[in-house]
Amino acid sequence: MLEIRNLHAGIEGKEILKGINLTVNPGEIHAIMGPNGSGKSTLAGVLAGREEFDITEGEIIYQGKNLLDFSAEERACEGVFLAFQYPVEIPGVSNTYFLKAALNAVRKYRGVDELDAMDFLALIKEKMKLVEMDQALLNRPVNEGFSGGEKKRNEILQMAVLDPMLAILDETDSGLDIDALRIVANGVNKLHTPQNSAIVVTHYQRLLNYIIPDVVHVLVNGRIVKSGDKELAFHLEEHGYDWARDLREPAAQGA
Amino acid sequence: MNSSMKQQEALQQFQTHFAAYEERLNGNAGSPDHLRRKTAMQQLADTGLPTLRDEDWRYTNLNPVLKTGFVPSTMPKKEVLTIVNTREFLPDVQSAARLVFVDGHFIAELSQLTGLPQGCTISSLSSAVAETPELISTAPAGVTDSAVRQFTLLNSAFAEEGAYIRAAAGCILEDPVHLLFLSSGAPQPCIHHPRIILHAEKGSEFTVIEQYAALETGVHFTNTVVESTVAEGAHLHHIKLQDESSEAFHISATYARVSRNASYDNHYFGLGSRLVRNNIHAVFEDEQAECTLNGLFLPRDSQHMDHHTVIDHAQPRCNSHELYKGILNGESRGVFSGKIVVRKDAQQTDARQASNNLLLSEDAVVDTKPQLEIWADDVKCTHGATIGRMDDEALFYLRSRGIALAEARNMLSQAFASELVSRVRNEALRSHLDSLIQQRLESSRKDG
Ligand SMILES: Nc1ncnc2c1ncn2[C@@H]1O[C@H](COP(=O)(O)OP(=O)(O)OP(=O)(O)O)[C@@H](O)[C@H]1O
Ligand SMILES: [Mg+2]
Numbered sequence: 001m002l003e004i005r006n007l008h009a010g011i012e013g014k015e016i017l018k019g020i021n022l023t024v025n026p027g028e029i030h031a032i033m034g035p036n037g038s039g040k041s042t043l044a045g046v047l048a049g050r051e052e053f054d055i056t057e058g059e060i061i062y063q064g065k066n067l068l069d070f071s072a073e074e075r076a077c078e079g080v081f082l083a084f085q086y087p088v089e090i091p092g093v094s095n096t097y098f099l100k101a102a103l104n105a106v107r108k109y110r111g112v113d114e115l116d117a118m119d120f121l122a123l124i125k126e127k128m129k130l131v132e133m134d135q136a137l138l139n140r141p142v143n144e145g146f147s148g149g150e151k152k153r154n155e156i157l158q159m160a161v162l163d164p165m166l167a168i169l170d171e172t173d174s175g176l177d178i179d180a181l182r183i184v185a186n187g188v189n190k191l192h193t194p195q196n197s198a199i200v201v202t203h204y205q206r207l208l209n210y211i212i213p214d215v216v217h218v219l220v221n222g223r224i225v226k227s228g229d230k231e232l233a234f235h236l237e238e239h240g241y242d243w244a245r246d247l248r249e250p251a252a253q254g255a
Numbered sequence: 256m257n258s259s260m261k262q263q264e265a266l267q268q269f270q271t272h273f274a275a276y277e278e279r280l281n282g283n284a285g286s287p288d289h290l291r292r293k294t295a296m297q298q299l300a301d302t303g304l305p306t307l308r309d310e311d312w313r314y315t316n317l318n319p320v321l322k323t324g325f326v327p328s329t330m331p332k333k334e335v336l337t338i339v340n341t342r343e344f345l346p347d348v349q350s351a352a353r354l355v356f357v358d359g360h361f362i363a364e365l366s367q368l369t370g371l372p373q374g375c376t377i378s379s380l381s382s383a384v385a386e387t388p389e390l391i392s393t394a395p396a397g398v399t400d401s402a403v404r405q406f407t408l409l410n411s412a413f414a415e416e417g418a419y420i421r422a423a424a425g426c427i428l429e430d431p432v433h434l435l436f437l438s439s440g441a442p443q444p445c446i447h448h449p450r451i452i453l454h455a456e457k458g459s460e461f462t463v464i465e466q467y468a469a470l471e472t473g474v475h476f477t478n479t480v481v482e483s484t485v486a487e488g489a490h491l492h493h494i495k496l497q498d499e500s501s502e503a504f505h506i507s508a509t510y511a512r513v514s515r516n517a518s519y520d521n522h523y524f525g526l527g528s529r530l531v532r533n534n535i536h537a538v539f540e541d542e543q544a545e546c547t548l549n550g551l552f553l554p555r556d557s558q559h560m561d562h563h564t565v566i567d568h569a570q571p572r573c574n575s576h577e578l579y580k581g582i583l584n585g586e587s588r589g590v591f592s593g594k595i596v597v598r599k600d601a602q603q604t605d606a607r608q609a610s611n612n613l614l615l616s617e618d619a620v621v622d623t624k625p626q627l628e629i630w631a632d633d634v635k636c637t638h639g640a641t642i643g644r645m646d647d648e649a650l651f652y653l654r655s656r657g658i659a660l661a662e663a664r665n666m667l668s669q670a671f672a673s674e675l676v677s678r679v680r681n682e683a684l685r686s687h688l689d690s691l692i693q694q695r696l697e698s699s700r701k702d703g
Contacts, residue, residue, distance in 0.1 A: 048655050049654070049655065050651060051651075071654070071660070072651060072654040072655050073654040073655075073656075073657050073658060073659050073660065073663075075655075076654070076655055076656055076657035077657045081655075082655055084652070084655075087652070088646075088648050088649050088651075088652040089649075090649050090652065090653070090667070090670065091670060091674075092667075092669075092670025092671060092672075092673045092674060093666055093667075093670045098653070098656070098666075101658055101662070101666065102653075102656035102657050102658055103657075105656075105657040105658050105659065105662070106656075106657040109657065141670075158656060162656065162657065
């Protein structure tokens, strides 16, 4: 599905990612944990096609293709989806209009017929059940005035509608109350199949009780310093990141 | 008064036109109509045409207008009129009546004035003036503001045609009255001075759509004056859609006098002309009245669009809301100057003003100037101005969902504009505006 090789990326001459190696196979869920500022969102952004970062070294192979050759919109159409840590408010564009434009852009790219208003509404209603989202949010402008939790649900709704192959969830659990966390995690699990993969960025082991990762990685200062199974998340919860900061060598890839 | 060469020459030209008009008067010389025009011409000569040195004109250089030798417009040829399909300019908008003007001349064959409800008078200005000569004043009462005065005087000296709409007390007109001003692209640059008079009597309500469009591109100069009075408890909705030829010049002054418990709203949508200067001057004449001024302008290439508004809170307990937005492309220039005056006795005034601008190109420039003159102490006045480029984070968000860059940009511009379109009450008109704006944004994108 995804192979990141020796990825170096930065901004304005400052290196943030300092040689990331990561392999995600179809059907796998990987968790990435790490202290604030370690580069988790940068990695997620580079994967999704943020243009402000300079890639100075390395490559990203996604489904046999060189991901860095694609624009952000092409990546989305190719099946990469980023759930934003901070979803963006877009005044003046209704949520429905936005979702429909996105879905039809992706469908067109994939050579599938665009959906008309009726079929789209039917689809959206079904997907909304998955995240137990309030209908009223559909007619409001994208994320404008949404509560933190509503924004995160809206991200997962978009994911459900676009049906990605590789979903990257950047701290989707932050800002969610306990019930919402369960609902959102359930939604993610229902969307998970043996064919698609997910990278889940989180600070809290709690999320991983719901979304069970195959591999947990620890990202410190732009490097993956340790990878392991889900027990690693408990270890981090208990001991923090200090011990990990001393690990110089990138840990061996687990799978 | 000091004025430069260009101003002098242009003034002389107007005086020559006026002398020619006086020669044709014969027996009518000395009529009230003639004297009123003469006074206006004289006052204009005393004041002189504005220059960049005038504070109200410092952003707008009139030289391109003044150096064009305009001739008074002539009646358009019959061939021109036969090809006009008046419905295409506002498709799907049901109107109560339509007055069509080509190069400033009223064209009865193209107009539709039948089936009007009782109590409603809608006619061409010339036929209204034939009955009531004093309908046209030299300048609307109380107008001394230099920003609007000169071109109003010019209009008063020359205005021959326009529209007169009066809703008698209690008369409510559901469908809008459509005033369509077309230009034929005549080879000689011509000038016309439409005059529009709107009277909403006590408790009445109506909507006017003042539309400018081009049959062919060409240089011409439209110098419009609109005088509106909104009597107690009446509501006047005024929509102006300006899409003249990109070589045209457009200057206008719109006056509104709003009485007790009455409301006046003005929605402006500006796409056309090489140089535009709109002045709106609204005065509250009694308490608890309301005034809304909304505007959206979308200049591209080297278009210049200047909007000056004054809302005069001369009476207590009135509300005003103003929102102007510009979406600027190419090397275009936008100006918004919004003055709010709150007089000493105008306690409990609530005035809100915002000017938001979106620059789509590196070379576009916008100047925005709120001016608050507040003499009362118990008032709520807010104003804000923003000038920005497209939000990169929002663009990335849309793209990360598969929406192509060009479409994402378009969606965001359209969203920026939608706030103003959504405030128009007529649904068919809203969808027409949406498609006009969309076309404009798409074509600007291709050019720029
Ligand atoms: N656009 C940017 N301009 C400058 N510095 C940036 C930019 N984006 C990220 N950085 C810097 O890169 C580093 C990594 O940031 P990143 O957002 O990837 O961290 P993170 O691991 O996601 O942190 P958190 O857990 O707080 O979300 C930080 O020091 C941050 O300040
Ligand atoms: Mg982050």
